[in-house]
Amino acid sequence: MSEEVIWVVTENNSQTSGTQRSYREVATKRGVKIPIQILEQRMSHFLKSVSRLFYQAEQQAGAKPGMQLDEIELSVEISGEGEIKLMGSGVNTGGKGAIKLKFKRKDNR
Secondary structure, X not given: OOOOEEEEEOOOOOOOOOOOOXXXXXXXXXXXXXXXXXXXXXXXXXXXXXXXXXHHHHHHHHOOOOOOOOEEEEEEEEOOOOOEEEOOOOOOOOOOOOEEEEEEXXXXX
């Protein structure tokens, strides 16, 4: 049985030309195959780490009268090596394939 993979198209695997190309052609020239199992492990580790930060932020907000942490939105990127990276505020995501993760408080009514 073959291993399941996801193609990740990166900017730096080859030179970009001015001509338009199909997604398949771009993926073949600038893409890398990353095993889904690796991405699952790395995303799980990333989310565990971020959840610790969320917990601290929620504790700090809860200590202030009338404040509650209600929603957090993150932009992440998968590198050509399969690393999950949090995109900082100085990164322009307009031309990038960022993944947006949005975490909202459950409505416990």
